[in-house]
Amino acid sequence: MTAPHLSLTWTDHVTGRQGFLVVDRLVRGVCSGGLRMRDGCTAAEVAGLARGMSMKEALHYDPDARYVPLGGAKGGIDCDPRDPAAYGLLVRYLRAVRPYVESCWTTGEDLGLSQDLVDRAAAEAGLVSSIQAVYPLLPDEAAARARLADAFAVEVDGLGLDELVGGCGVAESVLTALDRAGVPYAGTRVALQGFGTMGGATARFLTRAGLSVVAVADVKGTLANPAGLDVEALLAARDGHGTVDRAAxxxxxRELPGGAWLSADAEVLVPAAVSWAVDPGNQEQGRARWIAEAANMPVGPRAEELLHARGVTVLPDVVVNSGTNAWWWWTLFGDIGPDADGAFAHVRRSMRTLVERVMSRADADGTTPRAAAHALAEDRLAAIAERFPPHR
Structure with missing residues (x-):
């Protein structure tokens, strides 16, 4: 593994809190990766996420597409997003890294931050856009920006298209795994940790496909019903951080402790919140056959080894949750239009093809889906580097 292209740590002069930026690599001088905010965020965490972004970008490489994957990057701020000082900290962080956003780093929402909040803070920090570094690569910047703005204005049954595409990708990953195993959707149970943008959208698409969501965990605990929760009612009762109003x-x-999602009687677990949620100490509580990583790095490496040894398949984050990032660029570069039907169709087709390829390679190599995904990403990174040689 090569060293990142850039790694920096920033200390806020007002709060003493730290922020981080890691650029894993550049492609055509540009990289892509969201900005997260959470209490306890570290430089090592951001570096791992940046490396993952390089792989997510590469896995969607299609030499015939208009969108050519960018390099990978990630930003992080060590602060609870609910802290009253969080927004001011976000603005100061963006002011500090403004030269990178202007020149090479395209960013957007991630854990703890919504796109609306990032956009508002970016404007206050003096930025044209959080993705302005990619504009010089667009054949028609005005048309591309209008197309993306139109896509962000689309709502489907009360939720924004930008909120839904990631969950659509996670759900399609799960459905592909079920199809490969010959498991019917009806009767298949799902437990989720996290009910924010990714978790909520995933729950919607899985229930509409016929699966039953039997447990959902948020910051207040786990909500469970072995007969299936009313996902749409819970979605309507969420606050901006994905916490469900118990009045719904x-x-x-039933209300259970926060960790109860992991031991739920379900065939599929979807960790869609924090990193390292499944560790060597708690992995044995899980009864599921599949774990789909909707969050970034939710299953620790040693935990994954133990899960694999007892027949649990971990569908890796670099594949499963890559749909949101890819949708941004497919839309901006013009591979798809700003409509929901076209977006969902493209996400489903692309994710199913990718998951099939990764799982087939894992079977052929006798390894895990993660190892297969990493190997496929390395192949594609090499192809991208050959087409667009790095600047010396």
């Missing part, structure tokens, strides 16, 4: 619960719904 039905008589058969």
């Amino acid at each position: 619960l039905r008589p058969g719904d």
Whole structure:
């Protein structure tokens, strides 16, 4: 593994809090990766996420597409997003890294931050856009920006298209795994950790495909119902951080401790919140056959080894949650239009093809889906580097 292209740590002069930026690599002088905010965020965490972004970008490389994957990067701020000082800290961080956003780093929402909040803070920090570094690569900047703005204005049953595409990709990854195993959707149970943008959208798409969501964990605990939760009612009762108003619960719904999602009687687990949620100490609690990583790095390496040894398949984050990032660029570069039907169709087709390829390679190599995804990403990174040689 090569060293990142750039790694920096910033200390806020007002709060003493730290922020981080890691550029894993550049392609055509540009990189892509979201900005997260959480209490306890570290430089090592951001570096791992940046490396993952390089792989997510590469895995969607299609030499015939208009969108050519960018390099990978990630930003992080060590602060609870609910802290009253969080927004001012975000603005100061963006002012500090403004030269990188202007020249090479395209960024957007990630854990703890919404796109609306990033956009507002970016404007206050003096930026044209959080993705302005990619503009010089666009054949028609005005048309591309209008197309992306139109896409962000689309709503489907009360949720924004930008909120839904990532969950659509996660759900399609799960459905592809079920299809490969010959498991019917009806009767398949799902437990999720996290009910924010990614977790909520994933729950919607899986229930509409016929699966049953039997447990959902948020910061207040786990909501469970072995007969299935009313996902749409819970979505309507969320706050901006994905916390469900308990007044929306039905008589058969139960409130359990926060960690109960992991031991739920379900075939599929979807960790869609924090990193390292599944570790060597708690992995044995899981009863599921599949774990789909909707969050970044939710399953620790040693935990994954133990899960693999007992027949649990971990569908890796670099594949499963890559749909949102790819949708941004497919839309901006013009591979798809700003409509929901076209976006969902493209995400489903692309994710199914990618998951099939990764799982087939894992079977052929006798390894895990993560190892297969990393190998495929390295192949594609080499192809991208050959087409667009790095600047010396």
